[in-house]
Amino acid sequence: MSQPRHYLQFSDLTAAEYQYLFQRAQVLKRRQLSGQLYQPLVGKVMSMIFEKNSTRTRVSFEAGMAQLGGHAMFLDGKSSQIGRGEPVEDTARVLSRMSDVIMIRTFEQSLVERLAANSRVPVINGLTNEYHPCQILADILTYIEHRGDIRGKTVAWIGDGNNMARTWLQAAKLLGFKLKVATPVGYELATLDGEHYGSDCFEAFHNPLSAVEGADLVTTDVFTSMGYEAEAEARRQAFDGYMVTAELMRAANPDALFMHCLPAHRGEEVAADVIDGPQSVVWDEAENRMHGQKALIEYLLLGQLND
Ligand code: CP
Numbered sequence: 001m002s003q004p005r006h007y008l009q010f011s012d013l014t015a016a017e018y019q020y021l022f023q024r025a026q027v028l029k030r031r032q033l034s035g036q037l038y039q040p041l042v043g044k045v046m047s048m049i050f051e052k053n054s055t056r057t058r059v060s061f062e063a064g065m066a067q068l069g070g071h072a073m074f075l076d077g078k079s080s081q082i083g084r085g086e087p088v089e090d091t092a093r094v095l096s097r098m099s100d101v102i103m104i105r106t107f108e109q110s111l112v113e114r115l116a117a118n119s120r121v122p123v124i125n126g127l128t129n130e131y132h133p134c135q136i137l138a139d140i141l142t143y144i145e146h147r148g149d150i151r152g153k154t155v156a157w158i159g160d161g162n163n164m165a166r167t168w169l170q171a172a173k174l175l176g177f178k179l180k181v182a183t184p185v186g187y188e189l190a191t192l193d194g195e196h197y198g199s200d201c202f203e204a205f206h207n208p209l210s211a212v213e214g215a216d217l218v219t220t221d222v223f224t225s226m227g228y229e230a231e232a233e234a235r236r237q238a239f240d241g242y243m244v245t246a247e248l249m250r251a252a253n254p255d256a257l258f259m260h261c262l263p264a265h266r267g268e269e270v271a272a273d274v275i276d277g278p279q280s281v282v283w284d285e286a287e288n289r290m291h292g293q294k295a296l297i298e299y300l301l302l303g304q305l306n307d
């Protein structure tokens with residue numbers, strides 16, 4: 001049996017494959033918004049495992065599968081046997097005999113890798129402590145829709161050196177844009193094995209003003225990601241001064257966009273007049289989770305299509 005293609009981190013696809021996916025997502029989006037039925041996945045099933053909360057990821061995958069003619073099943077970590085300690089390898093063997101694609105949101109990336117290693121069908125990472133590739137797929141699709149090609153542009157990340165920041169870095173290297181990251185001391189983007197952060201596409205700061213200088217896109221995220229709740233108070237103090245404010249946006253390029261993967265906390269990591277202001281594209285960004293993932297699922301299951 002041939003090995004399935006997985007999407008466990010952003011670097012699992014090539015720049016050429018992303019070019020295809022961004023273009024294909026726009027085709028599927030136009031088709032869906034014009035009310036045209038397009039159902040190449042009739043009879044196909046997605047198993048979705050959630051060990052962390054979600055609104056967008058669950059709805060975008062479930063709605064996307066339904067629109068493509070397939071079906072998505074929600075498995076809650078706690079109420080399934082996963083929560084009672086069934087090995088992820090066994091879960092993978094069973095689910096992949098009954099479904100055509102598996103999506104998982106969990107804690108450690110290594111668990112997703114073990115799931116994929118034992119799955120007969122493609123596995124998609126719907127967020128881990130380390131990465132959130134589906135979100136960056138949607139974010140870059142959104143950038144392209146508003147401003148065109150992202151190659152050669154500058155993205156400023158303000159806040160935690162977390163799963164989102166790490167995925168942005170993979171995207172910068174692959175797609176040829178610059179990532180400037182401003183984090184508090186102690187919350188820097190940590191190096192993972194095999195990744196070299198000291199390249200042309202990456203600059204690290206502690207001062208948010210330095211990071212947004214020359215930025216075409218300013219983006220941030222919660223101070224406390226899921227799984228780190230015990231650190232919330234310490235983080236609130238450490239991240240004082242890392243809110244994306246209107247003043248910070250004025251220090252970026254005049255046509256800079258603002259993005260946030262959501263959920264957001266107005267008055268913490270972003271000021272209300274920024275997220276609700278004219279430079280913000282957060283609702284398009286959220287919607288594009290569904291369009292980007294539809295293109296991704298279609299590609300993993302059916303390959304490139306040009307219809
Ligand atoms: N951005 C994102 O992944 O949202 P959810 O946590 O609601 O899925």
Ligand code: NVA
Binds near residue numbers: 127162164221224
């Ligand atoms: N960094 C956040 C993203 C939520 C969509 C988290 O991991 O909780």
